[in-house]
Amino acid sequence: MTRRMVMVSVIVVWIGALAAVVRLGPPRLRASGPPLTAAALDTSKTLDYLAGWARRDRWDAFPESPSFAFYNLYTTRALGGSVSPELRAQVIEYLRRCQAPDGGFTAAPGTGPSHVVPTLYATRTLGLLGALDAIDRPRAVAFLTSLAGKDGGFRGRAAEADVSLGATYHALAALEILGALDRVDPRRTATFLSSHRAAEGGFALRPGMIASPAATFMAVRSLKLVGALDPETAAGVARHLSGSRYSGKVRDGKFTSLPEIEEEAQVLGALAEVGRLDIVDRAEVERFVASLYVAENGGFGPQPGLGTTPPSTFHAIACLVALGRLPAPAGG
Template identity: 25%
Template sequence: MSLVSGPGRGGSTGGTQELYVQKHVDYIKSLNTRRDELEYWLTEHLRLNGVYWGLTALHLLGHPEALPRDKTIEFVLSCQSEDGGFGAAPGHDAHMLYTVSAVQILVTLDAVDELEKDGRGGKEKVASWIANLQDHSTGTFKGDSWGETDTRFLYGAFNALSLLRLLHLIDTEKAVGYIQSCANFDGGYGVRPGAESHAGQIFTCVGALAIAGRLDLVDTDRLGGWLSERQLENGGLNGRPEKKEDVCYSWWVMSALAMIGRLHWIDGEKLAGFILRCQDPEHGGIADRPDDMVDVFHTVFGLTGLSLLKYPGLKEVDPIYCMPKEATDRALGR
C-alpha cells in the first residue's frame, strides 16, 4: 500500500473559495494504483508516512471509508520489526518517525489491539522500543539505533507514548529540560541547542510541552509574534524569515499558535484563500504553492490548516497530535 505523491499540478484557481472534497478523496485513493511509475518505487522510504498522511486527510474530509480498514491495518503491521519498532515499508529498519505514524494510524482506526495478536508483544513492546531511544544524560531521543538526535524524535516519543498511555516509561522531566535548552531569544525553538528557530521545530517542541502539561514554559507572546510574522502578503506562511511561503507551514505555524492561544494573530481568511489556490481542481490534491505539483504531504497539511481555521465541511483536527480530534479524544479518554 502506498500513499506517497503522484502526478498532478496545483491549479491557479484565482479567488475561488471552494474545497474540492471529492477530487481530493479520489486523488488519495488513486495513489496506490501507480506501481508502474518510477516515482512509486523512489518513494518507498516514505510509504508508511504516506499512509498516515492520506488516512488523516480522508478522515478530515469526512471519508474514512475511502481506504479499506483491514488492508490498511495489515500493511501497517507488515512494517513492524522484531524489536517492536516500525520501518517505512516491509523489511526496512525501524525508525521513530515511522513508528509514530504506525501508532497514529492504529489509533485513528481504533486498532491498537491488533498489536496483541500473532505474538507481536502488544503496545508495551512498541513503547519499550521507543523508550529505549532516550538519551538519559540529555533527555532527548535518537531516531533509531544509529544515534541521530532531533527534537522531532523527542516529540514523536511523547506523541506515540501518550496515545498508548505509556508516557511514564520515559523521563519526561529530563526531556522537558532539553526542550528548554533549545529555546531562542525570539521565543522559538531549534532542532537542538543553539540552532535557529524554525516553524517545524517549534511545532515539535511546543507539542511535546503540551503533552507534558508544561506550556507554562513557553514565552507565548514572543513566540506568537514570531509565528504571526511568518505570514506573507499572498496569505501563505513560511517557516523562517526571508523564505518562500509553503502550504505545509499552514500546519506547522498554526498548530503552534493554536496550542498557545494565538491563532487569531494571523489573517485566517487570506491563508485559507492561499491554500485553496494551491488545489488541483481537475485531479485533486494540494501543492506547496499555486501551479506546482500536488502531493499527499501538502494535501494533508493544507487540509489540517483549513481545519484549524474551521473551514466548513472539515472534521476537527487535534493541533497537538495532527490527527482527527475524535480519534485522540477516544484514545486519551477525553
C-alpha cells in the first residue's frame, strides 16, 4: 500500500521487537449469548497479526496514518493486549508530527491539508493512550470550530465550500474527545442532521438520497452528541435497520453484492446508540463476523472470500465489542 493510497482511504470515509504488544493473559471471548459459529477463533493469533503490523519499518512503516494507528491500538486493547512504552511513544510522536499549524491533522506528517477525518482518528488514538495533552488541544479545537457552516453542518477542510454529514460527524466526535462540544450550536446542527433523514427511517449521506449504514450511524451518533436524538427518530432507525441484511434476520438470496464487515459495524453502532441491539439475530451476526476470520494470520477480511486488512480486522473486533463479546477499551 502506497502512502498515497493510505491518504485517500483516510480522507474518504475513520517498534521495535516482539514486545511491541505484551499480552495480559490469554484473550477470551465472553461466553454471554449464543456461541460463535467459529468457536475456534484464535484471538492470540490476532494479537500476533497486530504485533507484526506494528513492527513494520519499511517504506510503509507503522503507523501509516492516524486511522491505522487507531485501528491497531483499539483492536489490541479490545483483545486484552497492552501497548509497550516504546510503541506508545512512537505513535504519540507520529501524531504530534501530523498536527498542522492550523491545529488540524493531516493524513501523514507534513502531507496535504488538515482534514476532519485524520483529526478525529488522531484524537481518538491519543484519547485511547491517555495522551491528549501531547498535542496543542486549543489549536485543534479552533481548527474544528472554524469549519462550522451557518446551517450547523461542518466542512471537511478549510478549502471546501460545502458542509456534509460525514464531515459533521467527524468534527463533532473530535470535539467531544477534546471536551469542546459547547462550541457547537446544537439547535442548528440538529436541524442540519435531521435534513438527512430518509423516508425509510434511516439517514442518507445527502438529503434526498437512500439511507445507508454509514450515514445512519454518523447521523444517529451526531444527534446524540448534540442532545437531539428523540424517541421518534430512534424508533425509525431501529425499524429501518431491523430490515437490513446486517440485522441477521434477512437471508441471502435477494442481494447482488457481498456483505461488508464495515457496514455490519456501522449498523451495530447505530443500534447501540438507540439502545436496540435486541433486534438483531446475534447468532447470525456472529456467524457472519466469524466467517471473515482468516486462520492463516488471525486477521479478518472485509468481505467473504477476501484476505485480511487492518481496517476490516478493526471493524470485526468492533462488532464483537458492540455485541458484548469483548470489552470496550477504556478511552476508546
